[in-house]
Amino acid sequence: xxxxxxxxxxxxxxxxxxxxxxxxxxxxxxxxxxxxxxxxxxxxxxxxxxxxxxxxxxxxxxxxxxxxxxxxxxxxxxxxxxxxxxxxxxxxxxxxxxxxxxxxxxxxxxxxxxxxxxxxxxxxxxxxxxx
Numbered sequence: 001x002x003x004x005x006x007x008x009x010x011x012x013x014x015x016x017x018x019x020x021x022x023x024x025x026x027x028x029x030x031x032x033x034x035x036x037x038x039x040x041x042x043x044x045x046x047x048x049x050x051x052x053x054x055x056x057x058x059x060x061x062x063x064x065x066x067x068x069x070x071x072x073x074x075x076x077x078x079x080x081x082x083x084x085x086x087x088x089x090x091x092x093x094x095x096x097x098x099x100x101x102x103x104x105x106x107x108x109x110x111x112x113x114x115x116x117x118x119x120x121x122x123x124x125x126x127x128x129x130x131x
Contacts, residue, residue, distance in 0.1 A: 001029045001030055002028035002029050002089065003029070003030045003085060003086055003087045003088050003089070004024050004025065004028035004031050004087065004088070004089040004091055005032045005034060005082060005085055005087040005089070005090055005091070005107075006020070006021070006024050006031070006034070006090070006091040006092060007036070007072055008020075008033070009041055009045075009047065009049065010033070010035060010056050010059070010060055011047075011051055013059050015115065016119065018063065018065075020091075020093060020115070021033070021063055022065050023091075024089075025066075027091065030067045031066050032067065032068045032069075032070065032081075032085050032087065033068070033069045034069075034077075034078075035056060035057055035060060035070070035071060035072060036053075036072045037071045037072065038052060039073070040072055040074065044074070053071070068085075078090075078100065079102075079103070082103055082106045083106065087107050088107055088108060089107060089108045089110055090106075090108070091110045092110075092111055093112060093113075094111040094114060095114060096111060
């Protein structure tokens with residue numbers, strides 16, 4: 001079984017997220033989504049989520065491409081997650097290109113193109129400037 005792992009906040013879930021998850025799942029047989037917790041988003045990224053971690057997790061678990069959702073609590077856990085979940089492929093959007101190449105000795109690293117016309121940042125801005 002080929003395992004794929006990806007990370008994100010997935011707040012205000014939209015079709016760009018679905019495209020990324022679909023394409024990530026096409027790279028293997030089992031997709032693990034490591035979902036940023038509310039505390040990690042606020043304390044480390046300075047982002048406030050519209051939906052709670054539990055609601056975002058529920059939505060991701062309802063998507064047919066996603067097999068497992070686990071929490072992301074710090075930046076450093078990517079190294080251990082790849083080993084812990086026996087990931088063969090690490091996937092991120094291409095806006096992170098090159099930032100996770102340090103994982104190439106553990107698994108294949110793939111940066112997928114983002115869906116250009118949609119982003120959570122743009123949605124939040126249009127709804128009144130939520131950060």
